[in-house]
Amino acid sequence: xxxxxxxxxxxxxxxxxxxxxxxxxxxxxxxxxxxxxxxxxxxxxxxxxxxxxxxxxxxxxxxxxxxxxxxxxxxxxxxxxxxxxxxxxxxxxxxxxxxxxxxxxxxxxxxxxxxxxxxxxxxxxxxxxxxxxxxxxxxxxxxxxxxxxxxxxxxxxxxxxxxxxxxxxxxxxxxxxxxxxxxxxxxxxxxxxxxxxxxxxxxxxxxxxxxxxxxxxxxxxxxxxxxxxxxxxxxxxxxxxxxxxxxxxxxxxxxxxxxxxxxxxxxxxxxxxxxxxxxxxxxxxxxxxxxxxxxxxxxxxxxxxxxxxxxxxxxxxxxxxxxxxxx
Ligand code: PBG
Numbered sequence: 001x002x003x004x005x006x007x008x009x010x011x012x013x014x015x016x017x018x019x020x021x022x023x024x025x026x027x028x029x030x031x032x033x034x035x036x037x038x039x040x041x042x043x044x045x046x047x048x049x050x051x052x053x054x055x056x057x058x059x060x061x062x063x064x065x066x067x068x069x070x071x072x073x074x075x076x077x078x079x080x081x082x083x084x085x086x087x088x089x090x091x092x093x094x095x096x097x098x099x100x101x102x103x104x105x106x107x108x109x110x111x112x113x114x115x116x117x118x119x120x121x122x123x124x125x126x127x128x129x130x131x132x133x134x135x136x137x138x139x140x141x142x143x144x145x146x147x148x149x150x151x152x153x154x155x156x157x158x159x160x161x162x163x164x165x166x167x168x169x170x171x172x173x174x175x176x177x178x179x180x181x182x183x184x185x186x187x188x189x190x191x192x193x194x195x196x197x198x199x200x201x202x203x204x205x206x207x208x209x210x211x212x213x214x215x216x217x218x219x220x221x222x223x224x225x226x227x228x229x230x231x232x233x234x235x236x237x238x239x240x241x242x243x244x245x246x247x248x249x250x251x252x253x254x255x256x257x258x259x260x261x262x263x264x265x266x267x268x269x270x271x272x273x274x275x276x277x278x279x280x281x282x283x284x285x286x287x288x289x290x291x292x293x294x295x296x297x298x299x300x301x302x303x304x305x306x307x308x309x310x311x312x313x314x315x316x317x318x319x320x321x322x323x324x325x326x327x
Contacts, residue, residue: 025308027301027327029073033119033274034320037211038062039082040101050207051279052286054318056082059105063112072324076117078167078316079105081126082212091135092127095154103161110162119194120163122154122179123170131214133170133225142225148175152182159188165248167194171225171238176245194274195247198235198261201226204254204280211279235261236268243269249314254278256303259310266311275312277303282318297326 012022039046039056046056057065066077081102087094094100106118123133124147134142135150147170155166166183168175176195183191201223209215227235235258239250250269252262253276266273281303289296300319307315 025305027304027308029320029324029327030075031308031314032074032320033076033078033117033314033316034069034074035078035080035316035318036062036066037080037082038101038105040087041082041084048207048211050210050283051318052283052290053322054211054282056211059101059108062105063109066109066113066116069321069324070113070116072321074320074324075115076119076314078119078121080121080208080212083126085213088127088129090129092124092150095124095127095150096157098157098160100157103157106158106161106163117164118162119165119167120158120161122151122158122166122168124150125209125214126212128214131209131220133222134172142172144172144174147172148178151175152178155179155183155191156186156188159183159186159191163191165192165194167196167251169196169199169253171196171199171222171227173241174245176242176247180246192248193246194249194251195242196253196276197239197242197247197250198252198258198265199226200229200235200254200258202229202254202257202278202280204257204278204284207279207283229257232260232264236264239265239269243271247271249274251276251316252312254281255307255312255315256281259306262307262310262312266313272313273311274314274316275307275310276316277307277318279318297323301326 013019037056039058042058048054079102083094083101125131125133132142134147137143151168158166176193179193242250249272250265251274252258252265255275255277262275285296285299288294300323304315
């Protein structure tokens with residue numbers, strides 16, 4: 001039986017070589033950023049219950065670990081601190097201590113490994129007792145402008161420590177302009193800004209909050225600064241503002257639940273677009289895998305391909321190490 005078909009799209013799916021020939025999105029290790037947790041509370045790698053295969057790394061082990069990751073082909077890392085509870089306070093003052101873990105560790109890594117890209121997250125939540133990304137005002141509200149002032153001071157410490165990029169993950173108004181101006185005033189014109197521009201108030205951040213130890217004070221409601229998951233127009237406005245304020249890279253976060261926003265960003269701004277496949281996106285696949293319900297590596301790759309297809313240039317992903325040998 002033969003139909004007289006004008007179109008037979010299956011011709012370009014006939015065998016694996018032909019399928020590869022017509023592949024439209026590609027994933028390269030060069031385009032992945034591996035988020036790494038560094039802890040000053042431990043001397044051994046510490047498991048994170050809700051994130052299998054991800055650890056909090058002690059300062060004394062991280063340099064050799066990064067050498068191993070580099071041997072796998074990973075070159076870019078975003079560092080997040082997990083600090084001792086005794087160093088936390090209402091104002092997150094440890095964030096402005098030049099001797100703080102996250103600045104010290106950057107110097108140490110950079111002095112031992114030169115061909116590496118380090119991204120320093122700028123936010124107060126690892127440092128505050130309440131777990132918010134900002135300074136609390138007298139009525140318990142997040143004070144925008146004093147938070148922005150602290151973030152821009154942090155950016156100088158991060159630049160001095162050697163970070164290639166600072167990544168403000170807080171969603172305060174006006175912080176990109178403030179950070180860019182302060183960096184330029186201090187002659188850090190080469191330090192770039194990866195802005196968490198469209199960061200949604202998401203339930204998928206749960207495991208990360210366990211990882212950095214900010215979840216003792218849960219539940220934390222960040223919806224007065226992070227975006228409402230129902231809102232597209234508001235996300236567009238945030239992307240536009242960060243573009244105008246001088247961000248070098250615009251980020252959308254989380255990634256897979258927000259492919260429409262990633263696609264919009266990539267079609268509308270002449271800047272590299274980054275997507276952050278967050279902790280909950282990682283853990284949900286792991287949980288299904290541990291139940292025998294889904295194949296972990298195939299699902300991880302499918303998720304990453306969909307984020308690429310939507311238009312992300314770079315992807316922050318906790319799967320980076322695991323899938324390094326598979327792409
Ligand atoms: C906060 C911050 C968060 C993440 C990165 N930076 C969590 C939050 O906003 O509470 C989430 C990353 C993840 O879930 O993997 N500064």
